[in-house]
Amino acid sequence: MRKLILAISAWIVAITAAHSVLNVNWQVLMNDRLPEANRKLNVAYIPVT
Amino acid sequence: MFQGFPEIKEALMSNKMQAAFMVAPMAIALRAQGVPVKIVYLGHRYGSAVVVRKDGPIHRVSDLRGKIMAVPSRFSDERLIVFRALAANGMNAKKDLRMVEMAPPDVAGALAASAIDAFSMGEPYPSQAEIVGFGRVLFHARQYWPDYISCVLVVRQDVIDRRPEAVQVLVDGIARSGMWLDEKDRAKRHRLHAADFVGRFYYHQDPKLLRWALTNPIDRVKYEPLSPRRSDFETIVKLMVETGVLDHAIPFEEFVDTRFAEGAHAMTAWKYEAGDDRAK
Numbered sequence: 001m002r003k004l005i006l007a008i009s010a011w012i013v014a015i016t017a018a019h020s021v022l023n024v025n026w027q028v029l030m031n032d033r034l035p036e037a038n039r040k041l042n043v044a045y046i047p048v049t
Numbered sequence: 050m051f052q053g054f055p056e057i058k059e060a061l062m063s064n065k066m067q068a069a070f071m072v073a074p075m076a077i078a079l080r081a082q083g084v085p086v087k088i089v090y091l092g093h094r095y096g097s098a099v100v101v102r103k104d105g106p107i108h109r110v111s112d113l114r115g116k117i118m119a120v121p122s123r124f125s126d127e128r129l130i131v132f133r134a135l136a137a138n139g140m141n142a143k144k145d146l147r148m149v150e151m152a153p154p155d156v157a158g159a160l161a162a163s164a165i166d167a168f169s170m171g172e173p174y175p176s177q178a179e180i181v182g183f184g185r186v187l188f189h190a191r192q193y194w195p196d197y198i199s200c201v202l203v204v205r206q207d208v209i210d211r212r213p214e215a216v217q218v219l220v221d222g223i224a225r226s227g228m229w230l231d232e233k234d235r236a237k238r239h240r241l242h243a244a245d246f247v248g249r250f251y252y253h254q255d256p257k258l259l260r261w262a263l264t265n266p267i268d269r270v271k272y273e274p275l276s277p278r279r280s281d282f283e284t285i286v287k288l289m290v291e292t293g294v295l296d297h298a299i300p301f302e303e304f305v306d307t308r309f310a311e312g313a314h315a316m317t318a319w320k321y322e323a324g325d326d327r328a329k
Contacts, residue, residue, distance in 0.1 A: 036211070036212070037212070041067045041068050041208065041212075041215055041216075041219060042065065042066045042067050042068070043066065043067070043068045043069065043070070043219070044051055044057045044060050044061065044066040044068070044069035044070065044071075045050060045051065045057075045069070045070045046050065046051050046052060046053065046054065046057065046070075046153060047050060047153075047154070047173075047251075047252040047253070047254060048121075048153050048170070048171035048172065048173070048174065048199075048200070
């Protein structure tokens, strides 16, 4: 039982770490938490001229 | 990066994005609906074209009668240029053509699959159709609309009010980039370099496509002058009213803030060549 819990926990930690590296844009998250005066503007565009 | 203008509009309204490049009529329509945004600068001039199937039956504007044409949005200059071109050929786009809205990345596939007969779109999609070999440019926007505008830089009014210095930095950077891309004698070299890094790091498109769009010919897309001019926008507003996407004309001052373009007048092109660590 203990082995099973350890394996599931390790799997969850690995999946969480992979998700946070691959899918989370940390630059954007950190920027959104800066004081407004220091924040970079988010500029939207589509891939056309 | 977004894939369509409606999504950009929502992101701007919800303050997820503070500024956006969007088609000029959409920005004007947003302002007319009371959304607190202003146009502060242009993204480029020209760079839109109507494309038909290379081996198809459409060889002149009058051949478009009864055909299906894709446009990026009903609030786009790409739609207005179709009205203008057809009117110049004695036709009415409302009666003589069926227009459908389609996200820009989807039009090339739709044309290749014969789901549409033509599309009116900004670069690099006309170039894509030409390079792959199934499309042919019927006409470029410049042929019917001198100093044509498509995308403009729109900024939320609360950002303009609270952080005008940040907006000025953004506009200055765009002005300097435009001058760098159009710099005399170096324009081709700079454009080839821009095609490479924008294709790889921003648009996630084959740089070959952007190389074509930016250099065939060199003035296919222009990046000067980018200051918003009253006469250009009065033409757009007039066409929007005539084509039924705007109830009434709204004054230029209501949707354009020219102070940032005026602030960028003294700017010079970036000093940057391929291989430099950073632009100065």
